[in-house]
Amino acid sequence: MAGTPVLLGAPAERPRPRPPLTANATLVGREHLTEDVQIILVMPDDGPLPFQPGQYMSLGLPYDGGWLQRPYSPSGSPGGVPLEFLVRQVSGGQLTPRLWATNVGSRLRIGPAKGIFRLTPDDRRAHLFVATGTGIAPIVAMAAALTRHPAPPPTIVLHGVRHEQELAYRDRLQRWAAEAPRFSYVPAVSRAGPGSSPAAFHCGRALDLLPEVWAGFRLQPDGVIAYLCGNPAVVDGAAEWLVARGVAVDAIRREEYWATT
Amino acid sequence: MTYVVAAPCVDHNDQSCVDVCPVDCIAADPGPDRKFYIDADACIECGQCAKVCPNEAILVDRELPGEWEVYAAIDAAWYRDPAIARQQVDTLHPA
Numbered sequence: 363m364a365g366t367p368v369l370l371g372a373p374a375e376r377p378r379p380r381p382p383l384t385a386n387a388t389l390v391g392r393e394h395l396t397e398d399v400q401i402i403l404v405m406p407d408d409g410p411l412p413f414q415p416g417q418y419m420s421l422g423l424p425y426d427g428g429w430l431q432r433p434y435s436p437s438g439s440p441g442g443v444p445l446e447f448l449v450r451q452v453s454g455g456q457l458t459p460r461l462w463a464t465n466v467g468s469r470l471r472i473g474p475a476k477g478i479f480r481l482t483p484d485d486r487r488a489h490l491f492v493a494t495g496t497g498i499a500p501i502v503a504m505a506a507a508l509t510r511h512p513a514p515p516p517t518i519v520l521h522g523v524r525h526e527q528e529l530a531y532r533d534r535l536q537r538w539a540a541e542a543p544r545f546s547y548v549p550a551v552s553r554a555g556p557g558s559s560p561a562a563f564h565c566g567r568a569l570d571l572l573p574e575v576w577a578g579f580r581l582q583p584d585g586v587i588a589y590l591c592g593n594p595a596v597v598d599g600a601a602e603w604l605v606a607r608g609v610a611v612d613a614i615r616r617e618e619y620w621a622t623t
Numbered sequence: 624m625t626y627v628v629a630a631p632c633v634d635h636n637d638q639s640c641v642d643v644c645p646v647d648c649i650a651a652d653p654g655p656d657r658k659f660y661i662d663a664d665a666c667i668e669c670g671q672c673a674k675v676c677p678n679e680a681i682l683v684d685r686e687l688p689g690e691w692e693v694y695a696a697i698d699a700a701w702y703r704d705p706a707i708a709r710q711q712v713d714t715l716h717p718a
Contacts, residue, residue, distance in 0.1 A: 419645070420646050422646075428664075431645070431646045431665075431667060432645075432667060433645035433667075433671075473645060473646060473647060474647075476642065476644060476671075477643055478642070478675065
């Protein structure tokens with residue numbers, strides 16, 4: 363791979379240096395799932411921003427004369443406003459503690475959609491989504507797109523979290539599982555607390571449940587496209603397990619949520 | 624810490640990095656530039672650019688091999704005075 367000459371785009375098409383950034387959106391709502399996880403709603407000034415399910419956008423707050431920005435994946439559908447983001451507060455982080463302290467009505471910066479973690483149009487293979495924590499956000503956006511497809515492929519969403527309250531979008535995913543054809547939702551909680559309802563989810567880690575999901579849905583190595591998103595260790599572990607089962611490397615798409623500050 | 628665009632980008636510049644950078648901190652001027660440059664002040668160190676670069680040209684600064692350490696300064700220079708950065712690239716890579 364190293365040294366392979368790749369020349370895409372004529373020089374005239376190269377991007378120029380960035381213009382100064384300005385606020386272009388407003389924080390219009392938030393829902394706390396836990397003390398450290400919340401869904402925030404952002405209204406861009408110019409209406410819906412184009413994106414493909416699975417992509418991310420940068421969210422920024424003014425800071426030290428510039429902008430403090432971090433990427434987040436919208437969990438809603440393209441064309442919808444306000445945009446919806448699932449955010450975990452990082453202890454000692456730069457952006458998220460400030461975001462927690464930002465009032466509804468405050469101005470934000472939102473960047474254009476980026477990233478190559480996207481669906482392949484009309485892929486007929488079973489779609490196996492494995493997410494941990496807030497990694498469910500782009501998965502929900504992609505799963506929503508599949509529910510709208512006239513002939514959706516088999517779709518399985520395995521979402522692992524530590525605490526039940528972190529099962530973001532559970533109502534939405536359960537509704538799709540009940541209503542959409544060939545759609546399955548497997549929530550997994552690794553630390554079920556005394557107040558939780560274990561009948562509503564699997565107890566354990568997503569990675570440990572993967573073999574059970576694979577067998578239960580009778581998945582075949584050449585009939586699966588896997589989308590993995592979240593904790594890098596889980597993403598790595600799931601990818602290794604799938605490859606060991608015979609899934610081709612190019613049938614495994616991954617998005618790692620690194621420990622951002 | 625920041626990511627840096629090193630030698631393999633020169634004259635092979637692909638735009639995959641630009642397509643994934645969430646904060647648009649990778650740029651080049653049409654025409655005169657032979658590589659892309661990362662703005663260290665804006666880079667949030669997500670590493671998406673390094674993952675997608677087909678030329679394996681992008682590394683985090685602390686992991687640059689000795690012969691490529693100069694590219695950290697070249698990238699930084701471009702955001703102050705592009706002509707200086709271009710001159711350094713041309714010196715390292717005579718056309």
